[in-house]
Amino acid sequence: MVLRSCCKFGPVLVWFRLGYVVLLWLCVTHLRCARAETKTVVQKDAEFDVTYNDTVTSDNQTIYAFNHTVSRNKTEGVRVTVDVLSEGAESSPILFVVRQKQAVLSFQVPLILRGLYQRKYPYAHVGRTLCQPPTRSLTETQYFFVDVSTLSSLGTHYQLRISRVDSFTLHTDKKFSFTASPSQPQYFKYVFPDGVDTVIVKVNSEMTFPCSVMSIQDIQCPVYDLDNNVAFIGMYQTMTKTAAITVQRKDFPSNSFYVVVVVKTEDEACGGPLRFYPLRPDELIDAGNRSKTLDVVVSPAISSDVYVMGMLFCLGIFLSFYLLTFLVACVENKRMHRRREGLLNPADMSPAETGKPGVTPVSPYEYGSFVDNASTLSSEAITDSIASDANYGYMERSLESVAGRSRQESLSSIEEDDYDTLADIDSDKNIVRTKKYLCVSDLARKDKRVLSKKYQIYFWNIATIGVFYALPVIQLVITYQTVVNVTGNQDICYYNFLCAHPLGNLSAFNNILSNLGYVMLGLLFLLIVLQRDVIHSRALDRNDLNALECGIPKHFGLFYAMGTALMMEGLLSACYHVCPNYTNFQFDTSFMYMIAGLCVLKLYQKRHPDINASAYTAYACLAAVIFFSVLGVVFGKGNMVFWIVFSVLHILATMLLSTQLYYMGRWRLDSGILRRIVYVIYTDCIRQCSGPMYIDRMVLLVMGNIVNWSLAAYGLLKTPNDFASYLLAIAICNLLLYFAFYIIMKLRSGERIQCMAMVCILFTAVVWGFALFFFFQGLSTWQKTPAESREHNRDCIVLSFFDDHDIWHFLSSIAMFGSFLVLLTMDDDLNNVQRDKIFVF
Secondary structure, eight states, X not given: OHHHHHHHHHHHHHXXXXXXXXXXXXXXXXXXXXXXXXXXXXXXXXXXXXXXXXXXXXXXXXXXXXXXXXXXXXXXXXXXXXXXXXXXXXXXXXXXXXXXXXXXXXXXXXXEEEOGGGOEEEESEEEEEOOOOOOOSSEEEEEEEEEEEOSOSSOEEEEEEEEEXXXXXXXXXXXXXXXXXXXXXXXXXXXXXXXXXXXXXXXXXXXXXXXXXXXXEESOSSOOOSTTTGGGSSEEEEESSEEEEEEEGGGOTTSEEEEEEEEOSOSGGGTOOOOOOOSXXXXXXXXXXXXXXXXXXXXXXXXXXXXXXXXXXXXXXHHHHXXXXXXXXXXXXXXXXXXXXXXXXXXXXXXXXXXXXXXXOOOTTTTOOOSOXXXXXXXXXXXXXXXTOTTTTOOOOOHHHHHHXXXXXXXXXXXXXXXXSOHHHHHHHHHHHTOSSOBGGGGOOSOHHHHHHHHHHXXXXXXXXXXXXXXXXXXXXXXXXXXXXXXXXXXXXXXXXXXXXXXXXXXXXXXXXXXXXXXXXXXXXXXXHHHHHHHHHHHHHTTOHHHHHBSSOOOOHHHHHHHHHHHHHHHHHHHHHHXXXXXXXXXXXXXXXXXXXXXXXXXXXXXXXXXSOOHHHHHHHHHHHHHHHHHHHHHOTTOHHHHHHHHHHHHHHHHHHHHHHHTTTOOOOSTTHHHHHHHHHIIIIIISOOOOSOHHHHXXXXXXXXXXXXXXXXXXXXXXXXXXXXXXXXHHHHHHHHHHHHHHHHHHTTOOOOHHHHHHHHHHHHHHHXXXXXXXXXSOOTTSOHHHHGGGOOOOOBTTTBOHHHHHHHHHHHHHHHHHHHHHHTTGGGTTSBGGGSBOX
């Protein structure tokens, strides 16, 4: 019965419970609605430049209504300033919403800004500038409302002030000072005046820190003026003391833009110290006083006429060298024409001009003639003039014997290996090359066609290397420039922003144009070398005794390679300056290494033509240098392991090269090397104290080892950040040391330096001095942060178009061209000297 009764009343209980739940829900809803109805919304008509002190809770909301008149011809800024006066407001901040006709701005106070590693910095004082929507009417009254609310049940006291910014619009060439902080960014409007298409916006401060950001944004709402969103749109760059952005009218359809200045919450982006990581992730960090006083000025950039003047100036400088070369060639042609007439008509000449004993005759090769005047000289006249030179002790021989020997040599194989691998010849090399005093004739015994073919490989190899190297470089820098233009991040490239003149999509056209000198002068040098090559080839075809038996053996392959390397240096330096930074600095230095290496090889080849390095060996070594340059840039900064390994390899390479040069290649690196070293030390130092056999060579190598060991020690102790420049300094120091040794030994051997070569040496030394002065001005450096690099920026110094680094490009290209001419002409005094009278050193 009981069970049956429960089953009977079960549905009733279920419906009773369901009705109870519905009733309870209705009560709760009613209570909530009643509570919501108790929240007070107060709207106040507010005025500008009045400070409102009020308290807000979760039960009330205040709306401030403002109105102001805007004019189409005058832009007036409106600024909202808020202070929270209550303690502990971080847990329940106040929300401020500014509602305008075409924009909404909202922010909380205290304002929480994040730094690296999610650090949180609260700011109780906030100031924001309202975005001003454009108006089409001559005058218009606009309304906006400021809503103040919070979810805190406790009262939070605040201050609100709306004020006008009378200096909201910037004027051309008028400096304006202001103060900004992370929670109080500032921005101003600039309108392009008529006739001005490009301006430079400069922001300066006497304070290095706090770090800040300058941004250029289009006239649109919202304006991104906080640290966490300033990079969303427009162009921007970080700054410490200075920043500069070149702005073009074509990029802004409204013919106006905003200049936004934001102070960052941390200084790490500008190279400043970084705070310790907080122990608790949610801990709020007091940022301290991060206010910064700055000034901004907008100046017109250069006009198109200045661009034209800059390009004409650049072309004029380097075309003048073509004109000068042509004039020198004409003077030499006229002088040699008179000399030729004198040789053909000796009866009409004075005794001093007839080549009598005691007077050195001048050959067509003397003084670096650029024209082929020897082609019209008769064999008898040449023979007579040579035989009459008693100063150099010429041997009397007929051209027939020389021609016959030349024909016999032509019957031999022209393969270099056939000469080097024969056992008797190898034995002969040991005899010849280990003599105490060597002459050029001892090291110029190989077939001329073999060596010519060997050294031409230098040119073809570097031309191939240049093509394969340059094409991906061009592609990469175009990508860099595209990224800069699309993202607006001007911290990617290290320009001199105070003198960076854009053209098309290029941000710094002047830095690219100034590299034209390397290309033009490299081409001019190739033409000069080609002229000399043609003259020499014609002389060989005539079996000219001077060309066959006298002077330094003429091989032009390395000269062609040097001219090509100079042109490639100009091209790659221009590519580097499209977007200069540490990742592509190797583009600017790779062919500098090659130029230095080729100059050393050419100096050595002059008196060691048979034993100079092959093109494959030389370029393999240069490739290793560039490989270490890349490793140094990527891993060398502060990495002591890398510096130890590099210094050890540097010293080992110096010792191996010294041994190779001292013994003229007549030594072997094998398992018995240590035994032979011990034996030499025992016989020459312990058993009997004897000096070195080759004293001159030993002096050069000792000095070279001192220099290189010192550079290795400096690198190991200082670990310079700019490894590429450090490596280039090693190459240049060795080149200068060898060049100085060569000049000293040349003069010590009784040889002389002709007028043309002396003029080139003095001119080149002076130009190098001025070039280095401008190089060390240091207008930017990628060893520091972009903001720190901009502290070194300077204004243009020539034609308001070129800066100090552009002058370095001009002068260094001229100095390199002059250095090449020195190498080309420095031994022209030996053109009439037999090779067995020319010493090897």
